């Protein structure tokens with residue numbers, strides 16, 4: 577258990593923390609997230625004892641960190657720093673063995689326990705094959721895993737990591753964070769500064785969201801990562817949805833864009849699956865009133881709609897659209913100023929749906945590039961203009977908005993310029 581009380585830390589005149597408090601329960605993996613300069617590294621450095629606070633107290637399992645001598649500290653806390661470039665050229669084996677220094681007298685050779693812990697650490701971080709190579713000849717990602725191996729060999733109850741996945745490829749990111757989560761599950765207390773919010777949400781037991789030296793929110797990842805809190809901390813607009821593979825929150829930041837084109841007030845979306853979900857996510861960044869449906873309940877688009885607060889006309893999964901569904905669709909279309917349909921939408925095979933759509937300004941989004949299930953390339957699919965790039969969708973919608981101002985919707989089947 578780590579306890580941080582009334583902490584004040586400054587670099588010269590610049591105060592980073594003032595009267596800062598937090599705690600990390602034993603055996604948990606806590607992620608420090610937040611914008612650049614929030615104080616994540618400073619907090620890690622202070623907990624590890626490498627930076628002295630102006631005032632306040634940090635205790636680990638009840639022992640104040642500042643009262644510990646360096647060797648005692650190193651038996652309690654290991655650190656994987658952000659910058660892992662070593663000052664000297666050691667072999668990987670020798671470097672990892674240094675993790676055992678706090679337990680050995682200066683000139684004694686490594687004993688059986690040292691050897692076993694070093695081997696285990698090399699094994700668990702998948703770095704045993706580098707054992708005899710010089711550490712400064714490894715890639716940044718390989719070196720990062722070796723530095724984690726040293727921390728494992730150090731065998732401390734607390735491990736602090738500053739951006740442990742920064743230079744790792746996606747496979748090793750997941751591998752290392754799974755390992756860190758396993759270590760927490762086996763009783764270690766872990767605090768890691770992590771920039772990638774999706775990875776933090778996926779692997780951490782809890783988050784501390786920091787901004788400007790304060791905790792904006794703390795708790796389980798899905799409680800902390802909501803759009804409003806993320807916007808407040810990062811000062812940018814964000815959309816929080818669910819990662820369907822892992823079930824954990826997924827955060828997409830959208831820079832506040834004051835130049836985004838004016839689009840129609842009400843936009844209806846017809847489609848299912850990831851492509852329609854993406855369209856919803858794009859539209860949810862605008863001021864438009866967005867609706868979707870009919871979409872099968874439980875479909876990724878319907879679920880995303882709920883998460884984004886978009887109105888959804890659900891139908892039972894796998895059920896076709898009955899007369900009631902068509903009526904609902906007609907009403908939704910009538911209420912909307914424009915409709916966006918994904919071209920993999922199975923309902924485009926239904927003549928009643930096509931006829932309803934052709935009375936409206938409609939844009940068909942080609943979905944092959946964005947996870948569409950079924951590329952419907954039949955030009956007879958509909959009299960709609962197509963956008964092949966979903967990111968240009970807003971511009972195309974803006975042209976509809978502009979035309980709507982000039983023309984009435986009197987002409988059926990209106991044509992709009994393709995992108």
Ligand SMILES: Nc1ncnc2c1ncn2[C@@H]1O[C@H](COP(=O)(O)OP(=O)(O)OP(=O)(O)O)[C@@H](O)[C@H]1O
Nearest residue numbers: 587590592610611612613614615616617618619769
């Ligand atoms: N050695 C230093 N000397 C002076 N100011 C520093 C020093 N290290 C950090 N700071 C300042 O302290 C504040 C907190 O920095 P810190 O590195 O802890 O933030 P962070 O949340 O880890 O940021 P990042 O996400 O960019 O790594 C920042 O304003 C930073 O400029």
